[in-house]
Amino acid sequence: MFLIETKGLNKIYDLGESKVHALNEVNIGIAPGEFVAVMGPSGSGKSTFMNVIGCLDEPTSGNYLLEGRDIGGLSRDQLAEIRNAKIGFVFQGFNLLPRTSALENVELPMLYMNIPTREREERARAALRMLGLEGREHHHPNQLSGGQQQRVAIARALVNNAPLVLADEPTGNLDTKTSIEIMELIVKLNEEAKITVVLVTHEPDIAQYSKRIIRFKDGEVVSDEAIKKIQSSESNRATNDQYT
Amino acid sequence: MISIPNTLKISFRALRVNKMRSSLTMLGIIIGVGAVIAMLAIGTGASEQVSKQIASMGSNLIVILPGSTTSGGIRMGAGTTPTLTSHDADAIEKECPAVAEVAPVLNGVAQVVYGSQNWSTGVVGTTPEMLSVRDWPLQSGRNFTDQDIRSAAKFCLLGKTVADNLFGELDPVGQIIRIKNAPFTVIGILASKGQSPTGHDQDDTVYIPVTTAQKKIFGTSFPGMVRSIMIKARGPEYLEEAEAQIKELLRQRHRIGPRQDNDFTIRNLTQMMQAAEQSAKVMTLLLGAIASVSLLVGGIGIMNIMLVSVTERTREIGIRLAVGAKSWDIRLQFIIEALTLSLIGGLAGIILGVSGSGLLSHFAGWKTIVSPLSILLAFGFSGLVGIFFGFYPAYKASLLNPIDALRYE
Numbered sequence: 283m284f285l286i287e288t289k290g291l292n293k294i295y296d297l298g299e300s301k302v303h304a305l306n307e308v309n310i311g312i313a314p315g316e317f318v319a320v321m322g323p324s325g326s327g328k329s330t331f332m333n334v335i336g337c338l339d340e341p342t343s344g345n346y347l348l349e350g351r352d353i354g355g356l357s358r359d360q361l362a363e364i365r366n367a368k369i370g371f372v373f374q375g376f377n378l379l380p381r382t383s384a385l386e387n388v389e390l391p392m393l394y395m396n397i398p399t400r401e402r403e404e405r406a407r408a409a410l411r412m413l414g415l416e417g418r419e420h421h422h423p424n425q426l427s428g429g430q431q432q433r434v435a436i437a438r439a440l441v442n443n444a445p446l447v448l449a450d451e452p453t454g455n456l457d458t459k460t461s462i463e464i465m466e467l468i469v470k471l472n473e474e475a476k477i478t479v480v481l482v483t484h485e486p487d488i489a490q491y492s493k494r495i496i497r498f499k500d501g502e503v504v505s506d507e508a509i510k511k512i513q514s515s516e517s518n519r520a521t522n523d524q525y526t
Numbered sequence: 527m528i529s530i531p532n533t534l535k536i537s538f539r540a541l542r543v544n545k546m547r548s549s550l551t552m553l554g555i556i557i558g559v560g561a562v563i564a565m566l567a568i569g570t571g572a573s574e575q576v577s578k579q580i581a582s583m584g585s586n587l588i589v590i591l592p593g594s595t596t597s598g599g600i601r602m603g604a605g606t607t608p609t610l611t612s613h614d615a616d617a618i619e620k621e622c623p624a625v626a627e628v629a630p631v632l633n634g635v636a637q638v639v640y641g642s643q644n645w646s647t648g649v650v651g652t653t654p655e656m657l658s659v660r661d662w663p664l665q666s667g668r669n670f671t672d673q674d675i676r677s678a679a680k681f682c683l684l685g686k687t688v689a690d691n692l693f694g695e696l697d698p699v700g701q702i703i704r705i706k707n708a709p710f711t712v713i714g715i716l717a718s719k720g721q722s723p724t725g726h727d728q729d730d731t732v733y734i735p736v737t738t739a740q741k742k743i744f745g746t747s748f749p750g751m752v753r754s755i756m757i758k759a760r761g762p763e764y765l766e767e768a769e770a771q772i773k774e775l776l777r778q779r780h781r782i783g784p785r786q787d788n789d790f791t792i793r794n795l796t797q798m799m800q801a802a803e804q805s806a807k808v809m810t811l812l813l814g815a816i817a818s819v820s821l822l823v824g825g826i827g828i829m830n831i832m833l834v835s836v837t838e839r840t841r842e843i844g845i846r847l848a849v850g851a852k853s854w855d856i857r858l859q860f861i862i863e864a865l866t867l868s869l870i871g872g873l874a875g876i877i878l879g880v881s882g883s884g885l886l887s888h889f890a891g892w893k894t895i896v897s898p899l900s901i902l903l904a905f906g907f908s909g910l911v912g913i914f915f916g917f918y919p920a921y922k923a924s925l926l927n928p929i930d931a932l933r934y935e
Contacts, residue, residue, distance in 0.1 A: 333929055336848075338929050339929055358853055359852040359853060362850050362853075363850065363852070367850070371849070377841070377844075377932060380842075382539075390849050391849040393528055394528055394846075394849065394851050438849065
């Protein structure tokens, strides 16, 4: 069974005079444990695709099944519940709450599940520890480096044990060295914790960390292939090993 | 769903971040609640004072004054022609069923002397019924008896002010004082009644039997003359009936023809005072209403700030929605924020209102009464204002689209 399955997914934005086909008959299946990169130029529909599979947006027509459940026609609050339990988000701009400690940022998804304070704190601490942020629990985002902020965001994405992590240009705001660190981390999560990762990026280097690349153009899937490890990626791996 | 304590924590943090803005917003509510409490305190104090004065006049009171003389076309005003007698008083008591008690009054100013002390005061000749007509209890001693009246005894009752001025710490009962040089035995002291509605010290008086006043102190232009008659009706609902009966009786007794004017005037003091009391109540309501407007303005201030806050924190709302906050979670967060502003403002406003009323009565000498009800009302109202004006911004926040909110710069 697929974790993510779309059948004839269409998303049409009605701009009055013209209609924009952001997604055009997209049929994709992603199995649990996969690491998929979604690529394409801006306006290709990759972000719309992410929003739909992230249950942030609903398709105009077609079906989206998450763990076999059709999310079409669900209410706002039902979608929120699914996001909370099934999906972890990692954004380009980190999207941490300002003036709020790393610990409380990680606790945020559990706040809306009404998990008791003690358990919430323990799980958040464990997640931060796993991401090498021990001792930074009470730092605010503006006291952390970009890489550290993104790791807090990843901890937040993982803390509810969501089976799916959606990463939207997670390294877009980071320097090369930090980008490699973050990508290594995501690879590790995928390989060791068997978390399904869908990564949106326009950087080929970053996409190389995945095992499958889906390319979008004008709302359509133009290619969908398993990755052949190429030389540059191998050398990347070699450099990365210094940091892990 | 998020729990209330966690929501409270989020709200407090948000309010702390913008301390200046939060406290200015609260100031609107503080002033509003403070004004409502202070205004109601002033109004309640005023109407309480009026009520007290009415009670001090005696309830269901009717006063009959002699009519006016007309001399050469110039009317001289009520009481210028002595037309009333003690017999009128007796007749009213006997023949008017709506009347409970009657006390004739023959009064004047006289010097009263005890030992080396002397005092000028109003001396009132009357009957034992006077005390019940005016609801005026004795502090000590006894009232006159009918026998005292018949025999024109030289007994007197002292008002508190007179007793204090002549006797100081001594007990006046049984002592002998001189009124216009005639010796009178003090048989009782009247309880303190305080000021009349017109500001006159009601305790500055001496009561003597009406017969004694007529024969020995003031004299009369014809036998049995009195200056006025005070009447207590059976109850508030009998006031008009009593007035009509008295008018009928006195016209008959004074032989006034059908086309002639009355030679007396009937005044219903209670009605006058009730009107005053009513207007005091209306004033309280009016003051409260005006103060409520400022509370309303404070509420609009909250709404304004909450709308700004929702816009500023669009991204935060987007993050919360993305990680699984439901509409209600977001709504609750902003409503609680508004409620926190208004309730803290309300509490501070209560302190301001209560202390403000205290200062007013202390420095301006106005009587103020802060009723627990007005505090509860103002506090409850501020809470409602918070919920009412917080709801729309909260609702707006909860409807944000998570994608747009996350992208908001």
